Amino acid sequence: MTGPVHPSSVAGSAVQPVPLSARLLDWYDAERRHLPWRYAPGQAADPYRVWLSEVMLQQTTVAAVISYFNAFTTRWPTVSDLAAADDEAVMAAWAGLGYYARARNLLKCARVVRDSHGGQFPDTEEDLRRLPGIGTYTAAAIAAIAFGKRAVVVDGNVERVISRMFAVTDPLPGSKDQIRTLADSLTPEERAGDYAQAMMDLGATLCSPRKPACGLCPWMRDCDGRKQGLAEQLPAKVAKAEKPLRRGVAFWIVRWDGAVLLRRRAPEGLLGGMTEVPSTPWREEEWSRADAVPYAPVSADWRPLRGLVRHTFTHFHLELTVLSGVAKGGEYPGCRWVLPEEMEGEALPTVMRKIVRLALGQG
């Protein structure tokens, strides 16, 4: 045997090997999943919806994205609508999805498209790459899916598929260039968008991180990783650093009418631009009451709430205790009074909603 056996496209003696890409596309056509941002074959993709979905899907599961995508496209049907939106409204609509720099860059990008591109997304990877929040992957994905351009689309799924297919044992992220070159070698000229989505779908379904369904894979016979019994162990990755534990004290400040004092976080950095329950900084050292209270935006007769809020971010664990106090009201810099029934519409990230839940539960 000199190489992989390819099925023939036509029965007969003139055996034409079917390229790997064609076999993947056949699989995709048969297994095509219906997602709100996906279009029927032959239907023109709306670059706005492609862009929005790709940004939402960065490091985020399909299941988590669907309701946000539907909410955004209903409320802001075009990139011009989004460009005209209030920052606060967009941040509130994004609340819970995570990686909030994406939402800040989403607005920046929409406004650049409006102001510098006549309201139309550019159609080349190079120009897309210049827009805020669009990196190598997203530029390639939009070029391929929205504009049908051949592009080497490499996300985490593709890295997994390719590293298995070619039995790349060097660990990520060092092997990224190698994987990109190999991915390039398989990428066809035709059906660029379908091929990109097919690769990602393959990684998301059959070629999954654990228990890959090799028996159903259109590339089963060609996969070096499977042949070598390595598939499930790939891609290799360098070990991640341990997450430190940080601690903080949050201040649940209630006014006579039940309104709670919330604060706007700094525009950049962790949870940048989002709303918070005021708190001390988060540090590894434990807080004494005397250490913490000077960070409260108001003075009050503090009473500790029962329990603890635990939350894990990408790079640290967080434990928050909560001090509750009653304040007279008034204005405080960067702060607003919000009734509990209005919390829903606030740009409160999940960790902050955990504090709200804890406090309201002891109302």
Added chain:
DNA sequence: AAGACGTGGGC
């Protein structure tokens, strides 16, 4: 050019 940057689900 490592590290910052969220969250929820699965095992």
Added chain:
DNA sequence: TGCCCAAGTCT
């Protein structure tokens, strides 16, 4: 329970 993971980007 705790760790790994998901359609990455920015600095």
